[in-house]
Amino acid sequence: MKPIIRVENLGKQYRIGERETAYATLRETLTRAAKAPLNRIRKVWQSGIEGLRRSNGRGSRDGHRANRFWALKEVNFEVPPGEVLGIIGRNGAGKSTLLKILSRITEPTAGQADLYGRVGSLLEVGTGFHYELTGRENTFLNGAILGMGRREIERKFDEIVDFAGISEFIDTPVKRYSSGMYVRLAFAVAAHLDTEILLVDEVLAVGDAAFQRRCFAKMQQVRSGGRTIVFVSHNMSAVRRICTVGMLLDRGVIRAWGDINAVADEYLASTTSEDGRMSRAETASFVVHQATICSPGADVIKPFGPVEVRVDATAKTDIRTPGLYLGFLTLEGLRIAGLDLRDFCSPPLLRAGRTAQLGFLIESLPLLPGTYHCELYLKDPASQKAEQVPQLLQFEVAETPVYGGRKLNYWFGSVGLKAAPVYSIGSPSVQMKT
Amino acid sequence: MTIPTTTDCPDLNGLFGTAVAEPYTDISDPTPHPLPKEPLVTIRPSRTRVPLNLRDLWAYRELLYFLVWRDVKVRYKQTFLGVAWAVIQPLFTMLVFTLFFGKLAGMPSEGIPYPIFAYAGLLPWTFFANAISSSGNSIVGSQNLITKVYFPRMIIPGAAVAAGLVDFAIAFVLLIGLMVWYQVMPTWSILMLPVLTFLTCLLATGVGMWMSALNVKYRDVCYALPFMMQLWMFLSPIIYPPTIVPGRWRWALALNPLTGIIDGYRAALFGRSFDWTALTISALVTLAFLTYAAYYFRRMEKTFADII
Numbered sequence: 001m002k003p004i005i006r007v008e009n010l011g012k013q014y015r016i017g018e019r020e021t022a023y024a025t026l027r028e029t030l031t032r033a034a035k036a037p038l039n040r041i042r043k044v045w046q047s048g049i050e051g052l053r054r055s056n057g058r059g060s061r062d063g064h065r066a067n068r069f070w071a072l073k074e075v076n077f078e079v080p081p082g083e084v085l086g087i088i089g090r091n092g093a094g095k096s097t098l099l100k101i102l103s104r105i106t107e108p109t110a111g112q113a114d115l116y117g118r119v120g121s122l123l124e125v126g127t128g129f130h131y132e133l134t135g136r137e138n139t140f141l142n143g144a145i146l147g148m149g150r151r152e153i154e155r156k157f158d159e160i161v162d163f164a165g166i167s168e169f170i171d172t173p174v175k176r177y178s179s180g181m182y183v184r185l186a187f188a189v190a191a192h193l194d195t196e197i198l199l200v201d202e203v204l205a206v207g208d209a210a211f212q213r214r215c216f217a218k219m220q221q222v223r224s225g226g227r228t229i230v231f232v233s234h235n236m237s238a239v240r241r242i243c244t245v246g247m248l249l250d251r252g253v254i255r256a257w258g259d260i261n262a263v264a265d266e267y268l269a270s271t272t273s274e275d276g277r278m279s280r281a282e283t284a285s286f287v288v289h290q291a292t293i294c295s296p297g298a299d300v301i302k303p304f305g306p307v308e309v310r311v312d313a314t315a316k317t318d319i320r321t322p323g324l325y326l327g328f329l330t331l332e333g334l335r336i337a338g339l340d341l342r343d344f345c346s347p348p349l350l351r352a353g354r355t356a357q358l359g360f361l362i363e364s365l366p367l368l369p370g371t372y373h374c375e376l377y378l379k380d381p382a383s384q385k386a387e388q389v390p391q392l393l394q395f396e397v398a399e400t401p402v403y404g405g406r407k408l409n410y411w412f413g414s415v416g417l418k419a420a421p422v423y424s425i426g427s428p429s430v431q432m433k434t
Numbered sequence: 435m436t437i438p439t440t441t442d443c444p445d446l447n448g449l450f451g452t453a454v455a456e457p458y459t460d461i462s463d464p465t466p467h468p469l470p471k472e473p474l475v476t477i478r479p480s481r482t483r484v485p486l487n488l489r490d491l492w493a494y495r496e497l498l499y500f501l502v503w504r505d506v507k508v509r510y511k512q513t514f515l516g517v518a519w520a521v522i523q524p525l526f527t528m529l530v531f532t533l534f535f536g537k538l539a540g541m542p543s544e545g546i547p548y549p550i551f552a553y554a555g556l557l558p559w560t561f562f563a564n565a566i567s568s569s570g571n572s573i574v575g576s577q578n579l580i581t582k583v584y585f586p587r588m589i590i591p592g593a594a595v596a597a598g599l600v601d602f603a604i605a606f607v608l609l610i611g612l613m614v615w616y617q618v619m620p621t622w623s624i625l626m627l628p629v630l631t632f633l634t635c636l637l638a639t640g641v642g643m644w645m646s647a648l649n650v651k652y653r654d655v656c657y658a659l660p661f662m663m664q665l666w667m668f669l670s671p672i673i674y675p676p677t678i679v680p681g682r683w684r685w686a687l688a689l690n691p692l693t694g695i696i697d698g699y700r701a702a703l704f705g706r707s708f709d710w711t712a713l714t715i716s717a718l719v720t721l722a723f724l725t726y727a728a729y730y731f732r733r734m735e736k737t738f739a740d741i742i
Contacts, residue, residue: 002469014740081469100739104584107479107736114473119584127582130504132511137504144500145583 003078003116004197004228005085005102010075010111012097012252015068071097072252075111079245081196084229086243086260088236088267093249095232096201099123102230103199117196117228120147124201126186131175135166135185138174142189156192163214164188184211191218198222198229212406216241235407236264236399237369268398269299276301276395283387286313286378289355293374293395296361300398303416304366310359311389313378319350323379324358325386330414331371342381366416368408369399484732491586501593505568506600520601521608523564524556531556535673544675546704550612554700555672557609558630561602562638562692563663569594569642570659574649577742587735588728591643595635602631613703621705630698633720637691640724647727647734650742671696676712688712691719 072094079085087095100106102113103121128145129138139160143153153160161167164185166177174182219242223229233239239246239260246263248256250270256263278291289312295301296308309326324341339360341347350356358378374393379386402408402416510516528549535541536548543551569591573580576590613620649655670692671678679687687693694709694716701708 004469006473101477104475104477105581106739108477109479111478113475113477115475115477116469116473118474121583123582124578128579130508132508133504137507141500141504144497145579145585147494147583147585150496150499 001080004081005079005116005230006114007075007077008112010072010098010101010113011070011109012072012101012106013068013070013109070252072101075254077247077254077257079228079230081228082226083245084223084231084243086239086246086263087230087232087249088239088246088264089249094252095249098249099199099201099230099232115197119197119199120193120195121199122190122193122201123199125183125190129174129182129186132173134173135170135177139185139189142186146190146193147195148193152194160188160192163191187215191215196227198227200229201232202234213404216405236268237401237405237407240264241401241405265299265398268396276393278391278393281389281391283378283389285316285319285380285385285387287316288313288378288389291376291389291393293393301365301395302398302400303368303402304364304418307362307365308359309362309374310357311376311378312355312357314355315350315352317352319380320382321380322347322350322356322358323381325377325379326360327375328367329373329375329392331373336367336414365397367397368402368412368414368416369397370414371396372414480736484729486728486732487586491588494585494589497585498589498593498596501589502596505593505597517604520604524553524560524605525608527556527560528553531673541674542678544677544706546618547616550616550618551700552673553609553612554703555696557602557605558634558696558699559667559670559672560605561598562634563667564601565595565598565638566642566645566663567659568598569638570645570649571656572642573646573738574656574742580742581739587738588643588731591646592639595638595642599635618704620703623702623705623708626698626702626708630695630702633695633717636724637695637720640720640727643731644727647731650734650738666692688715689719691716691723
């Protein structure tokens with residue numbers, strides 16, 4: 001299918017420090033201008049006629065290349081209409097730069113992008129909102145800034161106010177709004193932008209749970225309307241839920257492209273490569289060569305996914321019944337779950353100097369996305385030994401949608417529950433007194 | 435009432451791991467439009483010559499309207515005296531000038547009472563000076579817009595100038611009052627006023643746009659601007675008639691595009707004959723500068739978001 005967005009060799013170069021100390025003062029420019037001919041003469045003196053030729057052309061610019069860097073380099077991709085592209089990557093990977101180029105806020109240094117449709121960009125909610133103006137006035141102003149016509153805003157006005165759920169405050173200045181109301185109105189305006197291409201940057205991370213659910217529904221509706229969305233986010237659950245294609249950016253270069261779940265897994269695996277593994281450690285009777293926690297056949301550990309924990313240990317002395325205790329802890333040290341190997345099997349004698357593999361295969365680990373610790377005790381119950389491995393094994397449960405994909409906070413704890421909603425009206429067991 | 439059991443729950447596994455399809459109600463257009471043959475937007479590094487792209491400017495004319503409307507609304511909402519400020523500024527300047535230049539220094543005023551002579555000059559000048567200072571700072575002040583949304587940036591200084599027109603109109607009411615008080619009868623030449631106002635707008639847009647672009651790169655502009663405007667006021671025939679300058683040097687005065695305009699205002703209001711030479715020079719200088727400023731602005735525009 002013919003793409004709606006085609007990007008070829010796109011690149012953006014920044015001068016280092018350009019963003020921080022952007023504006024020069026007139027004096028600096030004047031001194032530089034005064035010194036430039038002197039520098040040029042010196043260069044000519046040093047390198048003869050050859051240098052003169054170069055300093056007239058591109059050569060002189062090459063001299064300053066050292067303090068420049070490419071925020072994006074040779075980026076090529078195509079998005080067919082109706083797809084939702086999720087751009088992920090660490091901070092400074094070039095995600096926002098790419099979005100800013102596509103929305104024409106900043107200009108690329110190289111390459112080209114063709115967009116076969118009108119573009120709406122939501123890099124921030126409430127761009128141009130003015131505190132003194134009322135909700136109604138801001139709706140019109142913000143709509144116009146986002147590129148909607150006056151008629152269009154008038155037509156959608158009721159729908160916008162309804163979506164934001166602030167109809168009784170619509171003629172109040174927004175400075176009197178709570179931050180939630182403010183954000184809801186701002187998002188409502190943006191959500192009603194009717195362009196074929198929508199560029200969205202992290203705006204979903206706003207509002208309360210109910211509002212977030214409505215935002216998700218709106219995004220899904222936009223998607224089923226056949227429009228194309230480019231979505232930048234750090235929230236992997238949101239990305240997995242909304243997007244169809246994924247792009248992983250790393251230092252300005254596309255690292256991975258394709259199915260969103262695969263790309264998100266690759267990103268998470270790359271950020272947690274140090275985790276889930278413990279190098280050499282020693283206790284009184286064991287030498288631990290390594291300990292690992294991973295999901296068999298997968299890059300990352302997911303909620304309710306299978307998990308394998310393995311410890312390779314050499315006995316320093318004879319161990320009569322080798323054993324292992326495995327505890328799962330939160331980062332605060334709260335014990336969530338524990339397993340003891342002797343409840344499952346009783347291994348035979350392990351001679352001194354021999355290495356054993358101990359561990360567990362856990363069918364489903366019901367932990368919510370987040371970082372956890374594994375605590376390990378190597379044991380010999382027969383001789384009343386329980387020696388704690390002096391390091392904790394840290395691992396990450398990847399961000400994957402749980403409970404419909406909303407952002408999980410403190411209130412959800414660490415353990416995931418498989419649950420179904422129950423709701424009905426008019427229970428016979430509870431009678432209202434009249 | 436029945437309590438649903440797990441078997442009643444249609445898709446428990448669907449709640450986890452995979453995305454749940456949301457029931458959507460209104461899909462106005464489930465099939466995507468056929469794509470246009472040519473891209474609507476092509477993004478590439480601009481060449482050395484940047485076109486003005488007036489069509490884009492026209493497409494965003496409603497935004498211009500909304501920005502002007504915002505500026506006006508916010509100004510009158512936030513100030514205690516509100517609309518009165520539009521009159522206070524030129525009125526009090528006029529009173530002070532009348533006292534010092536009219537009475538004490540005995541400045542000639544071409545047979546017109548000095549207060550109304552000065553006010554007729556101060557009216558366009560106040561508009562001009564305010565328009566330039568607000569549009570000169572407009573781009574730097576709209577940082578939040580420039581780094582977040584695309585639209586032709588020229589709209590920002592343009593809106594700042596246009597918002598000043600409201601003050602101009604209010605201050606004009608006082609001029610009518612003064613004309614009644616001093617019994618100055620308007621003639622048909624008053625029809626030239628809209629033309630002169632338009633010319634003032636063009637000049638203010640040109641200078642303001644140029645200053646606003648310079649201001650992004652050199653923050654010196656916001657310090658230099660008030661000082662420069664003060665000098666410019668004394669170099670323009672506002673407190674004195676152009677006839678005060680010896681004939682040999684009259685051409686130098688006419689190079690200042692405001693000379694023809696301010697003199698034109700007085701001619702239009704007091705029914706005197708127009709100095710067409712000065713007015714033509716003003717118009718030409720204004721157009722030339724506006725064109726230069728527009729191209730300069732367009733060339734600088736692409737770096738705004740990066741360096742602001």
